[in-house]
Amino acid sequence: MAIWNLGSINIDMVYALPHMPQPGETLAATSFEQGLGGKGANMSVAAARAGAHACHIGAIGSEGKWCVDRLTEYGVDTRRIAQIDTATGHAIIAVDPAGENQIILYPGANRVLSEDQIGQALSAANAGDILLIQNETNMQAEAAEMGRKLGLRVAYAAAPFDADAVQAVLPFMDLLFLNEVEAAQLEEATGKAPQDLDVQDVIVTLGAKGARHFDGRSGDVTDIPALKVTPVDTTGAGDTFTGYVLAALDRGLPMAQAMAQASRAGALMVTRHGAADVIPDLKEVQNAKF
Ligand code: RIB
Numbered sequence: 001m002a003i004w005n006l007g008s009i010n011i012d013m014v015y016a017l018p019h020m021p022q023p024g025e026t027l028a029a030t031s032f033e034q035g036l037g038g039k040g041a042n043m044s045v046a047a048a049r050a051g052a053h054a055c056h057i058g059a060i061g062s063e064g065k066w067c068v069d070r071l072t073e074y075g076v077d078t079r080r081i082a083q084i085d086t087a088t089g090h091a092i093i094a095v096d097p098a099g100e101n102q103i104i105l106y107p108g109a110n111r112v113l114s115e116d117q118i119g120q121a122l123s124a125a126n127a128g129d130i131l132l133i134q135n136e137t138n139m140q141a142e143a144a145e146m147g148r149k150l151g152l153r154v155a156y157a158a159a160p161f162d163a164d165a166v167q168a169v170l171p172f173m174d175l176l177f178l179n180e181v182e183a184a185q186l187e188e189a190t191g192k193a194p195q196d197l198d199v200q201d202v203i204v205t206l207g208a209k210g211a212r213h214f215d216g217r218s219g220d221v222t223d224i225p226a227l228k229v230t231p232v233d234t235t236g237a238g239d240t241f242t243g244y245v246l247a248a249l250d251r252g253l254p255m256a257q258a259m260a261q262a263s264r265a266g267a268l269m270v271t272r273h274g275a276a277d278v279i280p281d282l283k284e285v286q287n288a289k290f
Contacts, residue, residue: 007040046243064088127151
């Protein structure tokens, strides 16, 4: 089976700051690093690192060719990434000493994908494969509808959160990933709690409290506890969790086991600086001591 990921590819410019800047404040960074990121790219790398066949569907500009090389190096199938005449997406990421971040996104090529490109990519998918989508590209609902028609299992990570974007994909969705705040915002927008969304599997991440699974078929709610770590940078931890859950489901693991493995991967991630470049592989995740 494979995971088809319609996802963003960003050049992450990461600034370590003594604190988050206040409005009007000028603040010198204590360090700067550039790396591969984008919620989509991070999820593809996580899924590939976890042993899945991750096929990324996305776009970059000519200055972003190194991002594709790096994705390939990390085990992602990059044959459906188009090089177009628009700048590669980028993210300006501020990280404070507690590991919290603030992100400014420039979508660039991520938001000019064509329906044709997605259709061509998905024509190579098999029924039962997973189609993953997040809210950093265009064509989300169109892709989800195509995925549903092709018999794919459509997964949506509702980040960055936009209630309208989630609702446009909702009718085609089999799996939904949200954090606690996003779940509350979606409930406010739809009037429905996660268990009432008519989505087969809803996973709500709860930060230091772990993650919760709502099984839409049985109505069961399962909590997976978080692991105790000292965070240095939370960037990409949620993306790693999502990629790992899907890779494990794709391998046929039950949901609780998939989420437990993904929690370990996410916990390891917050102890590292960076995004796609530092996502742990399955062996590291299995051997990690918490
Ligand atoms: O979730 C982290 C990611 O968000 C970063 O890699 C950045 O590119 C933004 O998309």
